[in-house]
Amino acid sequence: MAANKFPVEASHIMMFARSVADDNQIYYDEEYAKTTEPGTIIAPPTFVQASAQFDPDYSLRPKIGAPWFGSGGEPTGIKRESSGGGGGGGGGGGLHAEQHYEYHRHPKPGDILTGETKPGKTWEKEGRRSGKLVFSESITEYRDQHGELVVTARGVGVRTERPVDQ
Amino acid sequence: MALKASELKVGDTYSECLVEDLKRTQIVQYAGASGDYNPLHTDEVFTTEVAKYPSVFAHGMLSMGMTGRMVTNYVGDGRLKKFGVRFTSQVWPGDTLNATATVEEVSEEDGETIVNLKVETTNQDGTTVVSGYALARVDA
Structure with missing residues (x-):
């Protein structure tokens, strides 16, 4: 996930x-918050995941005028040659396998963060x-x-051949 | 309400119920707040008819986020240094989740006292859905 400008706001x-x-x-x-050890509102541990809101190209947010793969009048808004059900749960963009955070400090309102993502390892x-x-890893x-x-943040995504058996 | 190293023992545990009978609406709430609008989490029609799952399911990050609440309630505000998990099983609407932190080690690192916690969240069937660790600064 890449965010050029991720303003951390109290209401968010x-x-x-x-x-x-x-x-x-x-x-x-x-x-x-002033009475606590941090002395200010801080963000919960997994908050930076919401940087997706500030990634202009984030693929899992509907965009004005662009096709969207969720349902409308039809079960999906994107026609495919063969959906087959696989490929990350039928086009769901893969599943999240792992997530790791290291906190150098905790974000607080007023911070303006940037998130720069680099690809990590891949394995099968x-x-x-x-x-x-x-599996593919990315480090932000x-x-x-x-x-x-x-x-x-270090995330690991996984693409599956078919939906996970229940 | 910080933890004190002198009062911690390896094997100590802290648990919280994270959610009872998870509602689809909470998953929608998480989609809105996080910005992850993957239909697999909120769109029953797409998820059952196209993706072929039995129903929508929670974002892994919703389970991690709720698990994080248990961790910060235990270690105190602003004390967390590291937090990482693997998502080992999907979480479905209707699930009830319990999370437990277990003290694995208390050590000194760079002049700070750090507790190393094993973190595990299980569903109503006892299946582990989130498995990981947290490192937090504690008082000496």
């Missing part, structure tokens, strides 16, 4: 914390429930407006 932190059912006051109450494995698995460095490293 509040909404993100709500979505992961985290009611810790440090994520929405500035007065309370034979899966019991989904055929051949192709989130830096603040002063160029200081804030969070290092």
